[in-house]
Amino acid sequence: MSIVTKNVKSIVPLLDRVLVQRIKAQQKTSSGILIPEKSLETLNEAEVISVGKGSLNKDGKHIPNQVKPGDHVLLPSYGGSTIKVGDEEYTIFRDTEILAKIEENH
Numbered sequence: 264m265s266i267v268t269k270n271v272k273s274i275v276p277l278l279d280r281v282l283v284q285r286i287k288a289q290q291k292t293s294s295g296i297l298i299p300e301k302s303l304e305t306l307n308e309a310e311v312i313s314v315g316k317g318s319l320n321k322d323g324k325h326i327p328n329q330v331k332p333g334d335h336v337l338l339p340s341y342g343g344s345t346i347k348v349g350d351e352e353y354t355i356f357r358d359t360e361i362l363a364k365i366e367e368n369h
Contacts, residue, residue, distance in 0.1 A: 271312060271348045279318040279328060279358040283309035283336065284351065307338045308365065312353065328358040335365040
């Protein structure tokens with residue numbers, strides 16, 4: 264799906280949805296050889312761009328999302344809704360579909 268807006272900041276996920284951008288694989292080997300774009304693997308790591316306000320449980324209590332903008336997360340191989348803003352590609356997942364949060368300090 265292609266979006267009319269040119270600014271990703273204007274996209275605000277609803278409820279428990281999370282907007283992420285997959286981290287791109289390196290395009291060069293350690294020896295400096297360029298890898299063709301078609302040969303690059305899709306990484307399951309992404310940076311969280313924005314998050315919705317969370318969801319409600321059966322009792323109507325607010326359940327906040329477990330990630331925040333700037334977090335690095337692991338994604339499932341398939342799923343999510345891919346959108347394109349300008350030349351960049353983003354994916355929207357539900358908070359519960361995100362597999363893990365990557366802690367940089369550990």
